[in-house]
Amino acid sequence: MGSLATADVCDTNAALLPSGDLRILPPVFQMYGQCRAFSGEIVTVKVLEDNVLVxxxxxxxxxxxxxxxxxxxxxxxxxxxxxxxxxAHDMGWAGIVVNGCIRDVDDINGCAIGVRALASHPRKPFKKGTGEKHVPITIAGTLIHDGEWLYADADGILISKGELSI
Known part of the structure; x- marks a missing residue:
């Protein structure tokens, strides 16, 4: 799947910004993985230091x-x-955005997938299975719903109510 340039998406769909139908995540994420740009329908998961649901x-x-x-x-x-x-790559996911940390950075950077995360950390997560799937989440003050669309590239990350074009 090709990805649209976020700057072009913002320019073409600027009318959607005031209503919140198009939102821009704050620039707090680091880029990992070989895919510098990716987009697709969002699946949400909310966890804390536990990646069983992930x-x-x-x-x-x-x-x-x-x-x-x-x-x-x-x-x-x-x-x-x-x-x-x-x-994730093998199963056909376009990308992953983590409001938290990742590890094995060299391995992830060798993988043909796009990943955004706040930072890296060497400690592995817990394995209790706690959390929620397919629920509304808030990242950096931005509300995100399962089924919305995400566009990511070197300029940033956009969230939209539906699939966009330019």
Missing amino acids: RELLATKGKGRVLVIDGGGSMRSALLGGVLAQL
Whole structure:
């Protein structure tokens, strides 16, 4: 799946910004993975330092979607590593956005998928299975719903109510 340039999407769809039908995430995310630009329908998951639900979702067919993980911005452990990034690629996910940390950066950077995260952290996550899938989440003050669309490239990350064109 090709990806639209976020600057072009913003310019063409500027009328959607005041209503919130198009939102821009604050520029707090680092870029990882070989895919510098990606887009797709959003699947949400809300977890805290526990990635069991993340693995469950990434083990399903991605169909070009983007997993958006609300990890509460935790800087105490990683929610995604190289094994899960490769699984996501193999299952057809377009990308992953983590409001939290990742690990195995070299492995993720060798993987043909797009990943955005706040930072890297060497500690592995817990495996309790706590959290929620397919729920509204808030990342950096931006409300995101399951089924919305995400566009990411070197200029930033956009969230829209529906699929956009330029």
